[in-house]
Each structure stands twice: as structure tokens, then as C-alpha cells.
Amino acid sequence: MLFIIQTALTLGCTYALVALALFLSYRVLDIADLTTDGCFVLGMAVSVTSALAGHPVLGLFLALIAGAAAGSVTAFLQTRMGVPSILAGIVTNTGLYTINLMVMGWSSNASLLKQATVYTMFKDLGIGGSWSQLILSGAITLVCMLGVRWFLTTRLGLSIRATGDNREMVSASSINPRFTILIGLMIANSFTALSGALIGQMQKSADINSGTGIVVIGLACLIIGETVMNGRKSLTRNIAACLIGNIIYRFIYALILQTRILPIECLKLMTAVIVALAIAAPTMKDNAALMVRIRKEKGESC
Amino acid sequence: MLKIEHISKVFNPGTVNEKKALDDMSLEVKDGDFITILGSNGAGKSTLFNAIAGVFLVDSGRIILADRNITFExxxxxxxxxxxxxxxxxxxxxxxxxxxxxxxLAYLRAGAATDSFSRIRKSDRMMFRDALKRLDMGLEDRMSVQVGTLSGGQRQALTLLMATIVPPRLLLLDEHTAALDPGAAEKIMKLTEEIVNEHHTTCLMITHNIMQGLHTGNRTLMMADGRIVLDLDQEERQKLTIPDLMQRFRQGAGSELDDDRILLSD
Structure with a gap:
């Protein structure tokens, strides 16, 4: 049981960065950014390749830069080239497949054997014992979350929020939406890449297909967190929801993995259903209310 | 202050829907002027504002604000x-x-702060509080409330405050009280005049209320077909009766003042 909790917390903290990225793109900027899947693998590939060369810490920073670059391509396509935002993400995502193979030396996977990772280096410091992975991931994620919370109240951060909240007020508020979308997507994707980078070094491997469905899982975590935390009410809660949702999701995941209540292959379908239901909930509620009203009126008129 | 020199704008050129929205129009606005603009439907009032604000670039002509050519900005x-x-x-x-x-957001964007990471200080927050207090809507005690929960009048008052919290060189008011209930409209109008007078802000205001048009500010323009057909200074406005105004509009525009929302009385 302790192992389940530990795994759930560690993975939850690490994957929380993906949810944080989706919070920035999907909630703050109101853009469905589908660069996520490829960007996650990009971060993983860059970080593992760098660790293979003996530079695990540098690998994390390179992953951040690579993610920001991927985000800027998506932003460029949609703000300068007139590509619809969803398509822009898909186009970048597709292109990243080749880039990712290239980063891993034209191989579909890369493994770290004896090489040091940020996790082994941290463990060697002797902090936290068997909890050291959790402590390191948690600390990095916490710093990112606090950074986002701070950033969103700065001049640029407020401008990015206004861009997503009310497109009509933007140009009348001296905000250049091209710039705010560019910065927003760069930050979001650098978090996604960082998450991939950490997972890669934690699992000591990178695989070209490990990003499949990450965007949906990230959204599910975000929505679960928002529901639990009543997160749309305030910025702080919404950012905290990224982490809370992820821990809950990973807990369920670890539980199923351990107990085999469901075949583990079912998890992606379950995730998809959770996301679809959560996003559809307001519409379904409205429809249900209307049906009740119609039935009631009909009953009265008879 | 603001110089508009022979600007023209044609929408949908070369199609059956071609519309000359601004027709070789010129206008000079002095520093501190508060000009009201009246006119028929589709006279080009909002198009003029869009041209000044840069929503689109004009087809020809120049726009100069405070000795700076902003035509292509x-x-x-x-x-x-x-x-x-x-x-x-x-x-x-x-x-x-x-x-x-x-x-x-409004304060940091319009102010001198050029640093992307600048934030508001405690003193700024106190200043916001005082500014909100002046609206007399109790908003100063609800500063952490989401704006989406406010009424239309409250939101427009807040927008007015945002637009003027750092006094702009030019304020464009596009019927900003028309969608509000009469009480709120009156309140917003009073606040507008107070704030504009206080900073001597140069201001252009589109209105459908003729009495408001003639009694607010110091100059009134009437527009038709993308042109200014009547330009009244303070002295002329005061002497004018509404039938005179209609008469003179007819002479200038070659047609009746045709506005389905026009208010002849207040």
C-alpha cells in the first residue's frame, strides 16, 4: 500500500507539469494546444540523450528550451500563418515525431543504463531515502506552480489571461495577441517538455510512443482537480488543481495496476470517457433540465 | 492634437456590396476638445472611430495624433x-x-511600466480603491470579485475607469451608455463628464441623443455618408433649436436625418 501511495505521489507530481501546461493553454489562453503529445516525447528524448552524454541536469534545461521552441512553432503557425489553432498543434505534433527520432539518433528508443540521472544524483546526496524521487519531482513542480502563480499577476501574465478571457478587449488594451499567444504557448510547452524530461530520467528510458494520449490524460487530471478543488473560482486553486487532480488520477492508476480490477489496457478508454463526460457535463445538465421542463409542461397541458 | 487629413475607406470594393464608409474626410481636434458626433445610420461614425483606433488601415489620407503620424501604426x-x-x-x-x-492590467499597460514582469504595488491598490469609491457602486469592497458577476452598468463604469486610470491622450466613446438602463446611463454619463473635465482629456463621443449631443462637450459634428456635414462650435450650438438643426442637416447632407434610434428629447 505504501508503495502505491509513493508511486502515485511521485508520478502525480511529475505529470502535474503537463496539467499545468494544459491549464495555461486550455484554460488561460482558451486554445486547445495539441502539441502536447509530441512535445512530451521531445522533452524526454532531449533529456535522456543528454543524460546518456553525461549531462542529466543540462538535459532538463535543454528540454525546457526544446519545448519552448515547439510551442513557438505552433504559435507561429496560428498567429502568423492563419492555421486554425487545433490544426497548428497537430501539424507541429506530427513534425515532432521525426525530430524526436532524430534526437534519439534515429532510434525509436533510448535507455540509460549506468549513467547518472538527476534522480540518482539527488539520491546520492542522501536526502529523503526512498522518498527522494518524490521530493525532487515535488520540489520542481512546486517551483513551477509558484512561478506560474506569480507570473500570471505580472503585466505580461495579466495580458495573457486577458487574451484568453476576452478577445474583444485585447487590442483596445494595447495587448498584441500574437505576442501573448506566443509567450503563453512557449511557457506551456516548456512545462510539458520538462515533465517528459523528468519521466524519461526517472524511468531511465525514452520511447517514441510514450507520449500517446498524454494530452487527454493531462486534461482529465486538470478537470478532476478542478472538480475536487472547485478550482475555477480562483487562480491559486486552479493551479493547485493541476497537482491534486494528477495525484488522484495516478492513485487510481496505481490501484488498478496493483489490484487488476480492470485490465490495464482499459485505462485509456476510461480516461477518454472521464474527459468527455467532464467537458460535456454543463451541456448535458442544460439538456436534462430542458427535458424535465418539457415533460412537466406536457403533463400540465394534458 | 488630432488631425485627420482626407481619409477614405471603402468596404468590399468592386462588389455589389461596395460601401464608401469614409469619403475624403478631414477633421482637426484641438487639445482638450470634447466633441459629440451625431448622424444617420451608416453615416460612418463608428468607422471613423475604427480608423482612428487602427482597427483597419485607411485606404488613403493621414491620421496625426500629437504631431505623430499614426496612419500605419x-x-x-x-x-x-x-x-x-x-x-x-x-x-x-x-x-x-x-x-x-x-x-x-489597464494600469500596467497604459502606464510608464515597460517591464513585462512589473506588478501592482500596495499603493496602486489603494489608488484603485479610491478610484472605485468614486463610482459610488460599492465596488471598492469587492475588488477580488470576478468581473463577470457585475451588472452591465457596473462593468461599463469599470471600463471607463480602466480607460482613464492613466489619462489617455484621446478618449473615444462609442455610444457607451446606449445599452444601459436609464439610471445607469445617466450615472455613467455624469462620471464621464467629471473624469474628462478633470484631466481635460480630448474626447470624441458618438451619441443618438440629440439633446445630449448638443449639451455635452464644446463642439458637435453631424455625419452623413462618410462625411462631416455640420460642424457646430459652442456658440452656434447654444443658439440652435432642434428644427433649425434638422434644417441645416438637410442642407448639408441632402437628405433627412435618418436614424431609427435617434432621441429628439431627453
């Missing part, structure tokens, strides 16, 4: 010194951000 750069209010109170504020965050 993009809209987001112009809005640093041109404040604008629309008829729709939802257009000027971000609904999921709090009152304080909306004010902070």
Missing part, C-alpha cells in the same frame, strides 16, 4: 494612448479576472 500600439469604450459593456473587461486584476 497597429491598433494595439495606438491603444496605449487612445482609450476606447464601446456600446457593449462586455467588450471592455475580462469576465474571469477580478476587478483588481482588470484595473491592474
Amino acid at each position: 497597429p491598433d494595439y500600439k495606438r491603444s496605449k494612448y487612445i482609450g476606447r469604450l464601446f456600446q457593449d459593456p462586455l467588450k471592455g473587461t475580462a469576465p474571469h479576472m477580478t476587478i483588481e486584476e482588470n484595473l491592474a
Whole structure:
């Protein structure tokens, strides 16, 4: 049981960065950014390749830069080239497949054997014992979350929020939406890449297909967190929801993995259903209310 | 202050829907002028504002603001010194951000702060509080409330405050009270005059209320077919009766004042 909790917390903290990225793109900027899947693998590939060369810490920073670059391509396509935002993400995502193979030396996977990772280096410091992975991931994620919370109240951060909240007020508020979308997507994707980078070094491997469905899982975590935390009410809660949702999701995941209540292959379908239901909930509620009203009126008129 | 020299704008050129929205129009606005603009439907009033604010570039002519040629400047750069209010109170504020965050955004963007990472200070927050208090709507005690929960009148008052919290060089008011209930409209109008007078802000205001048009500010323009057909200074306005005004509009425009929303009395 302790192992389940530990795994759930560690993975939850690490994957929380993906949810944080989706919070920035999907909630703050109101853009469905589908660069996520490829960007996650990009971060993983860059970080593992760098660790293979003996530079695990540098690998994390390179992953951040690579993610920001991927985000800027998506932003460029949609703000300068007139590509619809969803398509822009898909186009970048597709292109990243080749880039990712290239980063891993034209191989579909890369493994770290004896090489040091940020996790082994941290463990060697002797902090936290068997909890050291959790402590390191948690600390990095916490710093990112606090950074986002701070950033969103700065001049640029407020401008990015206004861009997503009310497109009509933007140009009348001296905000250049091209710039705010560019910065927003760069930050979001650098978090996604960082998450991939950490997972890669934690699992000591990178695989070209490990990003499949990450965007949906990230959204599910975000929505679960928002529901639990009543997160749309305030910025702080919404950012905290990224982490809370992820821990809950990973807990369920670890539980199923351990107990085999469901075949583990079912998890992606379950995730998809959770996301679809959560996003559809307001519409379904409205429809249900209307049906009740119609039935009631009909009953009265008879 | 503001010089508009022979600007023209044609929408949908070369099609059956071709429309000459601005027709070789010129206008000179002096520093501190408060000009009201009246006119028929489709006379080009809002188009004029869009041209000044840079929503589109004019086909020909020049726009000069404070000795600077802004003809080709993009809209987001112009809005640093041109404040604008629309008829729709939802257009000027971000609904999921709090009152304080909306004010902070306006203040940090229009002010001298050029640092992307600048934030508001405690003293700024106190200043926002005082400014909100002046609206007399109790908003100063609800600064952490999301703007989406406010009424239309409250949102428009907040938009007015946001547009003027750093006094702009030019304020464009596009029927900014038309969508509000009479009480709120009156209140917003009073606040507008107070704020504009206090800073001697140069201001252009479109209105459908003739009495308001003649009694607010110091100069009245009437527009038709993308041109200014009547330009009345303070002295002329005071002597004028509404039938005189209609008569003179007819002479200038060659047609009746045709506006389905015009208000002849107040």
C-alpha cells in the first residue's frame, strides 16, 4: 500500500507539469494546444540523450528550451500563418515525431543504463531515502506552480489571461495577441517538455510512443482537480488543481495496476470517457433540465 | 492634437456590396476638445472611430495624433494612448479576472511600466480603491470579485475607469451608455463628464441623443455618408433649436436625418 501511495505521489507530481501546461493553454489562453503529445516525447528524448552524454541536469534545461521552441512553432503557425489553432498543434505534433527520432539518433528508443540521472544524483546526496524521487519531482513542480502563480499577476501574465478571457478587449488594451499567444504557448510547452524530461530520467528510458494520449490524460487530471478543488473560482486553486487532480488520477492508476480490477489496457478508454463526460457535463445538465421542463409542461397541458 | 487629413475607406470594393464608409474626410481636434458626433445610420461614425483606433488601415489620407503620424501604426500600439469604450459593456473587461486584476492590467499597460514582469504595488491598490469609491457602486469592497458577476452598468463604469486610470491622450466613446438602463446611463454619463473635465482629456463621443449631443462637450459634428456635414462650435450650438438643426442637416447632407434610434428629447 505504501508503495502505491509513493508511486502515485511521485508520478502525480511529475505529470502535474503537463496539467499545468494544459491549464495555461486550455484554460488561460482558451486554445486547445495539441502539441502536447509530441512535445512530451521531445522533452524526454532531449533529456535522456543528454543524460546518456553525461549531462542529466543540462538535459532538463535543454528540454525546457526544446519545448519552448515547439510551442513557438505552433504559435507561429496560428498567429502568423492563419492555421486554425487545433490544426497548428497537430501539424507541429506530427513534425515532432521525426525530430524526436532524430534526437534519439534515429532510434525509436533510448535507455540509460549506468549513467547518472538527476534522480540518482539527488539520491546520492542522501536526502529523503526512498522518498527522494518524490521530493525532487515535488520540489520542481512546486517551483513551477509558484512561478506560474506569480507570473500570471505580472503585466505580461495579466495580458495573457486577458487574451484568453476576452478577445474583444485585447487590442483596445494595447495587448498584441500574437505576442501573448506566443509567450503563453512557449511557457506551456516548456512545462510539458520538462515533465517528459523528468519521466524519461526517472524511468531511465525514452520511447517514441510514450507520449500517446498524454494530452487527454493531462486534461482529465486538470478537470478532476478542478472538480475536487472547485478550482475555477480562483487562480491559486486552479493551479493547485493541476497537482491534486494528477495525484488522484495516478492513485487510481496505481490501484488498478496493483489490484487488476480492470485490465490495464482499459485505462485509456476510461480516461477518454472521464474527459468527455467532464467537458460535456454543463451541456448535458442544460439538456436534462430542458427535458424535465418539457415533460412537466406536457403533463400540465394534458 | 488630432488631425485627420482626407481619409477614405471603402468596404468590399468592386462588389455589389461596395460601401464608401469614409469619403475624403478631414477633421482637426484641438487639445482638450470634447466633441459629440451625431448622424444617420451608416453615416460612418463608428468607422471613423475604427480608423482612428487602427482597427483597419485607411485606404488613403493621414491620421496625426500629437504631431505623430499614426496612419500605419497597429491598433494595439495606438491603444496605449487612445482609450476606447464601446456600446457593449462586455467588450471592455475580462469576465474571469477580478476587478483588481482588470484595473491592474489597464494600469500596467497604459502606464510608464515597460517591464513585462512589473506588478501592482500596495499603493496602486489603494489608488484603485479610491478610484472605485468614486463610482459610488460599492465596488471598492469587492475588488477580488470576478468581473463577470457585475451588472452591465457596473462593468461599463469599470471600463471607463480602466480607460482613464492613466489619462489617455484621446478618449473615444462609442455610444457607451446606449445599452444601459436609464439610471445607469445617466450615472455613467455624469462620471464621464467629471473624469474628462478633470484631466481635460480630448474626447470624441458618438451619441443618438440629440439633446445630449448638443449639451455635452464644446463642439458637435453631424455625419452623413462618410462625411462631416455640420460642424457646430459652442456658440452656434447654444443658439440652435432642434428644427433649425434638422434644417441645416438637410442642407448639408441632402437628405433627412435618418436614424431609427435617434432621441429628439431627453
